[in-house]
Amino acid sequence: MRLCELEEKEVINVVDGRCLGNVVDLEFDPHCGQIEALIVPGPGRCFGLFGREYELFIPWKCICKIGPDAVLVQIDIDKCKHKG
Numbered sequence: 001m002r003l004c005e006l007e008e009k010e011v012i013n014v015v016d017g018r019c020l021g022n023v024v025d026l027e028f029d030p031h032c033g034q035i036e037a038l039i040v041p042g043p044g045r046c047f048g049l050f051g052r053e054y055e056l057f058i059p060w061k062c063i064c065k066i067g068p069d070a071v072l073v074q075i076d077i078d079k080c081k082h083k084g
Contacts, residue, residue, distance in 0.1 A: 001066070011040050011071045014064055020056060023071065027057065035060050038071070042081065054081040 003026065011020040025039040042054040057080055064072040 009069060009071050011038065011058070011073055013077065014072050014074050038063070054083055056080045057082050
């Protein structure tokens with residue numbers, strides 16, 4: 001699977017059924033090259049004009065399933081927030 005294919009899939013949290021958005025980037029371990037996290041943008045500030053409040057860094061171990069249309073994850077959103 002290519003990143004461009006992954007970017008088209010919606011990320012769904014199975015804990016509460018919320019759609020978190022789409023993958024915009026990946027975080028890699030520089031030493032071994034493994035994917036450490038998916039990065040999903042958080043909600044925009046003031047209609048998206050002033051950037052984002054935070055990004056979600058979803059650890060690879062929290063991915064339940066990558067399907068044809070969606071990526072199912074099991075996360076506590078507050079623990080995955082990083083300032084954008």
